[in-house]
Amino acid sequence: MKPFYLLLMVLWGILAFYTGHVIADHGFNLFPYLFGDMAEWTWPGQFNLDFMMMLFLSASWTEWRNGFSTPGLILALIAFLGGAGFLLPYLTYLAWKHEGDTAAILLGDNRMDRQ
Template identity: 60%
Template structure:
């Protein structure tokens, strides 16, 4: 479990640093670029469409894990728009809360 937690922290730190750099260089105008790449039909758009599927699955899993409660639905919105920036610390939190029980982390049934 220590290795997973280290990976989650390292991944989040790397992502936060990279995101900060991109925002500093290009601003916060992500959606037109993201959706524009999809509309153009090239490989960047294919990657974005694939990533959009992962964002959707992450949001659905987050809502399901929280039994579609109001808090779970709010977390699902954050998961969809936050991506790994949300999911990495959320999984770290769950790993601590569930004392390393991966089944409880993933299903919410501990």
């Protein structure tokens, strides 16, 4: 599993570098681009809608995994707004915390106790 965790961190590094370059050139205001493409009903808009649904699924899983708690809600909001920039290090942290136990990583501590 360690090669997988390394891959997660390499992907996060690439994303962080790319994001930094985009912010330097265009600033932080991504919403006009995101919603503007969707409003035009074009392929970039379809991709943005699809991506937004994936962000929703990531946030929903994060909230569910954390038992719909207040910290889980905060993490879910970060997951929705942060995308892979949140999910890649979060999964790496969980893998380290649970020593590679995939069930514990995906289900969380509370659900593992019920089995």
